[in-house]
Amino acid sequence: xxxxxxxxLSCRPDRATLAAVALGPxxxxxxxxxxxxxxxxxxxxxxxxxxDASSNGDRVEVAPGTYVGTIDFTGKNIQVIxxxxxxxxxxxxxxxxxxxxxxxxxxxSSALLQGFTVRGGxxxxxxxxxxxxxxxxxxxxxxxxxxxxxxxDAAGRSVQAGLIINGGSPVIEDTEVRGNVxxxxxxxxxxxxxxxxxxxxxxxxxxLRITDNVAEGSGFYKRVGAGLTVRSGDIDxxxxxxxxxxxxxxxxxxxxxxxxxxxxxxxxxxxxxxGGNNLASFRTDPxxxxxxxxxxxxxxx
Numbered sequence: 001x002x003x004x005x006x007x008x009l010s011c012r013p014d015r016a017t018l019a020a021v022a023l024g025p026x027x028x029x030x031x032x033x034x035x036x037x038x039x040x041x042x043x044x045x046x047x048x049x050x051x052d053a054s055s056n057g058d059r060v061e062v063a064p065g066t067y068v069g070t071i072d073f074t075g076k077n078i079q080v081i082x083x084x085x086x087x088x089x090x091x092x093x094x095x096x097x098x099x100x101x102x103x104x105x106x107x108x109s110s111a112l113l114q115g116f117t118v119r120g121g122x123x124x125x126x127x128x129x130x131x132x133x134x135x136x137x138x139x140x141x142x143x144x145x146x147x148x149x150x151x152x153d154a155a156g157r158s159v160q161a162g163l164i165i166n167g168g169s170p171v172i173e174d175t176e177v178r179g180n181v182x183x184x185x186x187x188x189x190x191x192x193x194x195x196x197x198x199x200x201x202x203x204x205x206x207x208l209r210i211t212d213n214v215a216e217g218s219g220f221y222k223r224v225g226a227g228l229t230v231r232s233g234d235i236d237x238x239x240x241x242x243x244x245x246x247x248x249x250x251x252x253x254x255x256x257x258x259x260x261x262x263x264x265x266x267x268x269x270x271x272x273x274x275g276g277n278n279l280a281s282f283r284t285d286p287x288x289x290x291x292x293x294x295x296x297x298x299x300x301x
Contacts (some may be wrong), residue, residue, distance in 0.1 A: 037061055047071050047080065047091065054078045062116075064088040070097045073113075073140065075105025082115030086146045090117040095151070098123035098130075104137040109171065111140040121150040121161075130154035133180060137166040137201075143173040148180065155185035160197045162213060165233075167201040176209040184217030184224075184249065192217050192249055193229045198265070200233045208240040215256075216248045223263065224249045224256030224288065227277060230265045230298065238270040247288065248280040257293030266299040 035057040042063070044050040048071050050060045056077045064084035070093050071080070082089030093100040100121040103111060121132035133150035136142075152161040162180035163172070177196055184192035195213035215226040226245035228237070247258040255261070258277040279290035294300050 035059070039063070040067070041065075051076065051078065051080065057110075062089055066090040066092055068092055068094055070100050070102075072102040073105060073107050073111055073138075075107060077108050077110045079110075079112040079114070081112070085115045086117050086144050089115055090119060093120040093122070095120055095122040097121060098132045098152075099135050100150070101134045103140040103142075103170070104135055104166070107138040107140040109139045109141060109169075111138065112143065113140065113145060114143040115145070117146040117148065119146075119149040123152045123154075125154050125157070127157060128154060129157050130159045131161070131164060133160075133162045133164060135164045135166065136168060136170045136203075138168040139170060140168070141171045141173070142175055145175045147175065147177045150180045151183070152181075153183035153185065155187065157184070157187070158191040159184050159217075160191070160193045162194055163196045165196070165198045165201060165203050167199070167233075169202045169204070171204045172206070172208060174207040175205075176211070178209070178211045178213065180213045182215050182217075184215070184219065184222060186217070186219045188220050189222075190217075190219065191223045193225045193261075195225070195227045195245060196229065197225070198228075198230045198233050198235060200231070200265075202234045203236075205235070205237045206239060208237060209243075210245065211241065211243045213245045214248060215246070215258075218250040220251055220253050222249055222251040222254040222256070223261070224251070224254055225258075225261035227257070227259045227261075228267075229257075229261045229263070230267055231263050232265040234265060235267045237267060237272055240269070240272045242272065242274045242277065244276040244278075246278045246280060247290070248278075254288060255293070255295065256288035258290045260292040260294075260300075262292075262294045262298030262300055264295065264297040266301070268301050
C-alpha cells in the first residue's frame with residue numbers, strides 16, 4: 001500500500017506555494033507546483049504589473065477591454081492571454097511609446113502572447129533610426145494577434161513600423177499586421193520598411209495576413225518594403241495573404257518590393273497569396289516592384 005505524506009499549502013492571492021507534496025512514488029516539481037494564474041484587472045491593474053509579478057510557467061489572463069500602455073516580457077517564459085481574443089482586447093500605446101510589445105529577453109517557445117490587438121506605437125526622430133510596433137528577439141510565440149497602426153518616421157534615416165524580428169526562432173500564428181506606416185523622409189542610403197521586417201533568425205509564420213501597410217518618403221538609394229521584408233535569416237511562411245500594401249516612396253535609384261522584398265536570407269513559401277499591392281513611384285525604376293522582389297543575396301522557394 002502506498003503512503004500519503006502531509007500536504008502544506010501557503011496561499012496568497014497571486015500564488016499557491018507548495019511546501020511539500022508527495023503521493024506514493026510521485027513528487028510534484030517546484031515549477032509545476034508554483035505555476036499560477038494572474039488576472040487583469042481582477043488582481044492587477046495593468047498587464048505589465050501582472051507580468052512583473054509573474055514567474056516562469058505562470059499564466060496572465062486579461063479580460064476584454066482596452067489597456068493603455070506597453071508590455072515587456074523581460075525574459076520570462078509566461079503566457080499572456082486575452083481571454084476574449086484580439087477583437088475585444090487591446091494594448092494601446094496611444095502614440096506615446098515606440099515599442100508596444102517586446103519579447104527580446106531570450107524567451108523560449110513556451111512564452112506566449114495571444115488574443116490581443118497591439119496598436120499605437122510611434123517613434124519620430126531626426127537623423128537617427130526610427131522603429132515602432134512589436135519587436136521580437138527570442139523563440140516566443142504570438143497567436144491570434146493584430147499588429148496595427150504603428151508609425152515610425154525619421155528624416156534621412158532607416159525606419160521600420162509594424163512587426164520587427166531581430167533574431168531567434170519565434171512562431172507567429174493566426175496574426176494580422178495591418179495599417180502600419182514607415183516614413184523615411186528625405187536623404188540617401190536608408191531603409192524604409194512597413195509591415196513585417198526580419199533581420200535574422202528562423203521565424204515561422206502560419207496563417208499570416210499582411211495588409212494595408214505603407215512605406216513613404218523621398219530621396220535616393222533607398223531600400224523600400226511595405227509588406228514582408230527580409231534582410232537575413234531563414235523564414236518559413238505558410239497560408240499567408242499579402243494584400244494592398246503600398247510603396248509610395250518618391251525616390252530614384254532605389255530597390256523595393258511592395259509585397260515582398262528579400263534582400264538576403266531565404267524564404268520558403270507555401271500557399272502564399274500576393275495581390276493588390278501598389279508601387280506608386282514618380283519614375284519607373286527597374287529595381288522596384290509592386291509585387292515580389294528577390295535580390296541577388298536572397299532566395300525564395
